[in-house]
Amino acid sequence: MDQKNIKKIVLAYSGGLDTSIIIPWLKEHYNNPEIIAVSGDVGQNDELEGLEEKAIKTGASKLYIADLTDEMVDEVIIPSLKMGASYEQYLLGTAFARPIIAKKLVEIAKAEGADAIAHGCTGKGNDQVRFELAIKRFAPDMPIIAPWREWDIKGRDEEIDYAEAHNVPLKISRETNYSKDKNLWHLSHEGLDLEDPANEPQYEKPGFLEMSVSPIAAPDKPTYVTIDFEKGVPVAVDGEKMKASDVIRKLNKLGGENGIGLLDIVENRLVGMKDRGVYETPGGTILYKAHQCLEMITIDKDTAHMKSKLAVDFADLVYNGKWFTPLREALSAFADKTQEHVTGSVKLKLYKGNMITASITSPESLYSEELVTFNESSYDQTNATGFINLWGLPDTVLALREQGKL
Incomplete structure (x- = not known):
């Protein structure tokens, strides 16, 4: 990359530690280019307060705050919910926001005539891949600057040193310097004491949790909530x-x-x-549970089993930054087909970190109480004899061979 030709850079800007120091760093190391900061509003609320003033004070010429919350929810979260996608139990909160933000970065970079797009992802993480694959999808020739892969800063303590030396205001201290990512769906916490799996998360410590309380501090009385779905999409809460x-x-x-x-x-x-x-994912965890409950009575066995297999592949695509790919689109089309009858209501009992299923109803239910009842029903139990004989025929033939009776 010829740094002399980089006159204008669009920066994915959150206002956190990494992107806060990247603005002055880019101006120092790329011949004082114009920096246009772009923040995606994906539901992080208070984190956007004072962001414009901070961005301009640290060297940006302007700040775009793009309202992307509904786009993230409707175009990424809901399709993933329909698929039931989770990655090693993780409900993909950070990964959900990245493709939408990256797409907007390209849109603004093209409108502004930018020479490059920059981001603050480290060279150790997943987000660098998510951002850059999406950028390449919409602007394959756009240069991408990733300072963490270029500068000689070794860690977050040195980042704070750099910020202090360049008068960059920070909301964190060295003692509270968790790496966090927040959007409407979740809040993640990494770093500090969490880097050692032997350390218990300090859920009861004031200021650690932001979206939730510890189950220990939750009310002693359960809360009931009812979620209505239409074709797999949540449409109502408590009516x-x-x-x-x-x-x-x-x-x-x-x-x-x-x-x-x-x-x-x-x-x-x-x-x-x-x-x-x-991770804190309070609403998303409830939605996934309710959706799974409704699918239990509305989706046939073969489809449900195949869907659970493909959900792993779908989650891998989301996690690995391959949202804008033909395979993901094809799997979403499959998921949409499976949701044609996923309509109904689920009532859950919330109690100290637990979700207890209280009720599942659907006009599209495949569950027949009349068939499955232990009382008299229309089901002819004698039919099972022939079924078992045919189903077990291969085992019967194996046994006959072993006994020399074939």
Whole structure:
């Protein structure tokens, strides 16, 4: 990359530690280019406060804040919910936002006539792949600058040193310097004491959890919630119709209050290393549970089993940054087909981090109480004799061979 030709850079900007110091670093090392900061509003709320002032103060010429929440929910989260996709239990919160943000970066870069796009992802993580694959999909010739793969800064302590030396304001301290990512769907925590899996997450420590409370601190009385679905899409909570993003907001509140959706895992990163993360996904965890419950009575066995297999492949695509690919689109088409009858209501009991199924109803149900009852029914039990004889015929023939009777 010829740095002399880089006159204008669009930067994926969150206002966190990494992107805060990248603005002055780019101006120092790329011959003082114009920096246009772009923040994707994906439901992180308070993190956007004061962002424009901060970006300009640290050297950006302007800041775009792109409202991407509904696009993320409708175009990425809902298709993934329909598929039931999770990666090693992780409900893909960070991965859901990246393709939508990257697509917007390209759109703004083209409109601004930018010479390059920059991001603050480290060379150790998954997000560098997610951003860059999406950028390549929409702007294959656009140069990409990843300072973490170029500079001599070795870690977050040195980043703070750089910020202090360049008068970059920070909301964190060295003691609270967790690496976090927040959007409407989740909040992730990495780093500090969490880097050692032997250390228990400090759920009760004030300020650690932001979307939830510890199950220990949750109410002693359960909370009931009912979610309505139409063709796999959540459309109402407790009888109140609302768009999907508002469903998530409502469930975030209810789930957070009851300690739902805390996950502590060591996952396998795309780049080959294992990583320990603590995730808060209160509303998403409720939605996944309710959706799975409704599918139990509305999807046939063969489809359900195939869907669970393909969900692993789908989750891999999302996690590995391959959202904008023909395979993902094909799997989404499959998922849409499976959801044609996933309509109904699920009532869950939320209690101290637990979700207890209270009720499942659907006008499209395949469950027949009359068939399965232990009382008298129309099912002819004598039919099972011939079925078992045919189903077990290969085993019978094997046994006859072993006994020399064939």
